[in-house]
Amino acid sequence: MQLPDYHEIIYNPMDFSTVRKKLDDGLYQTLEQFEEDIFLICSNAMLYNSPSTVYFRKARTIQELAKRDFDNLRQKGEDGEPQPRVIRRGRPPRTVEKSLEQAATQIPSSESPITS
Numbered sequence: 584m585q586l587p588d589y590h591e592i593i594y595n596p597m598d599f600s601t602v603r604k605k606l607d608d609g610l611y612q613t614l615e616q617f618e619e620d621i622f623l624i625c626s627n628a629m630l631y632n633s634p635s636t637v638y639f640r641k642a643r644t645i646q647e648l649a650k651r652d653f654d655n656l657r658q659k660g661e662d663g664e665p666q667p668r669v670i671r672r673g674r675p676p677r678t679v680e681k682s683l684e685q686a687a688t689q690i691p692s693s694e695s696p697i698t699s
Contacts, residue, residue, distance in 0.1 A: 592631050597623040618653045622646060 590596070602620050611617045628642035 586631075589631060593627045595623060595627075597627060599624065614653070614656060618649070621649050621653075625649070 597620050602617070602624070605611055605620070606617070611620075625642045625646035629639050629646075632638040632642070634640075
């Protein structure tokens with residue numbers, strides 16, 4: 584895509600392929616450095632594109648999701664040090680009782696456990 588005026592508006596360009604390369608090369612020393620580049624991508628897209636464009640709207644959505652995810656990664660531990668917070672996505676894990684109950688129903692009757 585040709586954007587002849589891009590560098591007249593955006594003084595510090597950043598893109599996802601550069602972020603990927605920096606990740607692969609181990610160039611991020613802190614989460615904050617990574618976060619800064621992600622937000623730079625979004626702010627550049629929102630600065631360059633009009634608010635009525637899909638590019639602006641997608642950048643804003645990515646920025647909002649990234650902010651939430653980066654905030655969720657930080658949680659203070661008992662020692663006051665930042666601790667990553669694990670966020671599970673998708674279906675919740677089954678309970679142990681339900682897993683055991685289901686496993687018991689799958690045992691052929693000739694091998695079923697003896698109950699008293």
